[in-house]
Amino acid sequence: VPGVLGAIAWVFLLSPKIGLVNRWAMETFGLAQPLINLYTFPGMIVTQAFHGYPIVFLAMTAALKSMDTSLEEASLMSGASHWTSFRRVTLRLMRPAILSIMLIMFIRGIELFEVPAIVGLPAGIEVFTTKIYLAIREIPASYGKASTMAVILVLISLAGAALYRRATARAERFATVTGKGYRPAVIDLGRWKYLHMALCLLFFAVVVVLPLAVLVWSSLLPFYRPPSAEALRQLTLKNYGFVLSLPAAGRAIQNSLLLALGTPTIVMSLAAVLAWITVKSRLPGRALVDQLTFLPVAYPGIVVGISLIWVYLVLPLPFSIYGTVWILLVAYITKFIPWGQRFTSAVMIQIHREIEEASETSGATWGQTFRRILLPLIMPGFVAGWIFLAIISLRELSTSILLYAHGSEVVSILVFDLWESGQYPHVAALGVLVVAVLLVLAVIAYRVGGRLAVIN
Numbered sequence: 001v002p003g004v005l006g007a008i009a010w011v012f013l014l015s016p017k018i019g020l021v022n023r024w025a026m027e028t029f030g031l032a033q034p035l036i037n038l039y040t041f042p043g044m045i046v047t048q049a050f051h052g053y054p055i056v057f058l059a060m061t062a063a064l065k066s067m068d069t070s071l072e073e074a075s076l077m078s079g080a081s082h083w084t085s086f087r088r089v090t091l092r093l094m095r096p097a098i099l100s101i102m103l104i105m106f107i108r109g110i111e112l113f114e115v116p117a118i119v120g121l122p123a124g125i126e127v128f129t130t131k132i133y134l135a136i137r138e139i140p141a142s143y144g145k146a147s148t149m150a151v152i153l154v155l156i157s158l159a160g161a162a163l164y165r166r167a168t169a170r171a172e173r174f175a176t177v178t179g180k181g182y183r184p185a186v187i188d189l190g191r192w193k194y195l196h197m198a199l200c201l202l203f204f205a206v207v208v209v210l211p212l213a214v215l216v217w218s219s220l221l222p223f224y225r226p227p228s229a230e231a232l233r234q235l236t237l238k239n240y241g242f243v244l245s246l247p248a249a250g251r252a253i254q255n256s257l258l259l260a261l262g263t264p265t266i267v268m269s270l271a272a273v274l275a276w277i278t279v280k281s282r283l284p285g286r287a288l289v290d291q292l293t294f295l296p297v298a299y300p301g302i303v304v305g306i307s308l309i310w311v312y313l314v315l316p317l318p319f320s321i322y323g324t325v326w327i328l329l330v331a332y333i334t335k336f337i338p339w340g341q342r343f344t345s346a347v348m349i350q351i352h353r354e355i356e357e358a359s360e361t362s363g364a365t366w367g368q369t370f371r372r373i374l375l376p377l378i379m380p381g382f383v384a385g386w387i388f389l390a391i392i393s394l395r396e397l398s399t400s401i402l403l404y405a406h407g408s409e410v411v412s413i414l415v416f417d418l419w420e421s422g423q424y425p426h427v428a429a430l431g432v433l434v435v436a437v438l439l440v441l442a443v444i445a446y447r448v449g450g451r452l453a454v455i456n
Contacts, residue, residue, distance in 0.1 A: 111300030343385030
């Protein structure tokens with residue numbers, strides 16, 4: 001679910017004025033004030049936490065799956081309880097992974113735009129990303145003020161990225177060595193398993209099902225209102241027809257598809273070569289190439305946008321792509337190249353040097369070796385990375401918000417513009433369509449990744 005749609009769904013649920021939960025509580029219990037006010041700083045934090053938890057969950061799951069359970073078993077055999085083993089063995093081995101995930105989420109939090117724009121701005125709560133956005137939207141645009149805030153934002157983000165690199169570089173100190181296959185140990189929860197299952201289902205219902213359900217409900221009404229018998233009689237599909245008939249919708253879909261196809265293709269092709277340079281080659285400066293490739297991780301999307309404004313609008317270049325879909329393509333490639341490089345590097349590092357040497361001994365050139373041997377071998381990571389980048393290209397907003405113009409809109413921009421103009425049912429209808437497309441891509445990515453053994 002794109003961040004902008006997740007934030008909008010929670011506004012539909014917890015807004016003091018139109019929130020379904022608040023209106024139900026006030027009518028049911030006779031409350032004079034809303035039960036929950038989403039338009040607060042804690043509301044922003046919780047909204048983003050609900051949206052970002054899958055990243056933490058998947059990363060922690062991968063780390064736990066790669067851990068040798070013999071250490072935990074040895075602790076249990078020594079008389080330690082499961083809780084003691086968890087505290088003294090598992091958590092200590094997981095320390096680098098936990099620290100790395102915390103730093104990644106810190107970087108993502110710094111660059112956050114969707115939640116502060118949807119939840120924070122109505123309450124007068126501003127962060128760096130929204131202040132940069134507002135500075136550029138001033139008439140005339142305050143490029144100097146926006147650039148100053150962008151530099152401060154990048155410095156903070158770079159500090160987090162540097163700490164992340166340091167944490168991952170020291171991870172070998174906590175590595176376990178094993179050459180045999182194993183699977184994570186299963187702990188019998190006894191009668192507590194039903195409580196844990198109920199809590200998991202409750203969490204899933206509240207965090208996943210409820211926001212999606214309120215989007216679907218809102219998309220079927222002529223105007224937003226809580227569920228009732230009268231509301232059921234007004235259900236309609238006209239919002240979907242209206243959204244699809246918008247001239248901007250056709251342009252947005254076309255531009256989004258172009259970016260969803262072009263961005264991953266270019267990024268993964270560049271990433272494959274960069275991965276070979278940093279992992280396989282003996283070229284001088286390959287460590288510097290790896291560090292430079294990683295740098296865009298620390299660049300918030302809105303900072304990438306303002307940087308390209310300076311390059312293509314302010315500087316006197318003989319050509320300009322500002323206001324076209326091509327500047328969005330350049331921005332996406334800049335922003336996502338670290339992700340592509342990580343996908344290909346993870347697979348490239350598993351290919352032994354002897355395979356290349358055998359090809360070279362047989363008289364093949366580097367290009368032939370790369371095209372006929374290395375590229376087929378890294379194809380699992382290439383395909384998984386391509387699908388992943390296609391998904392995040394379709395949902396990207398912060399990188400696009402300062403760069404688009406009439407004719408170069410993308411779907412995420414159209415969602416944001418409809419929301420800004422107060423067309424809530426139309427926003428919900430477009431959001432349901434976007435989520436449906438992304439869900440199909442996610443299922444394909446999972447199945448392809450499972451077949452090619454890259455999901456874990």
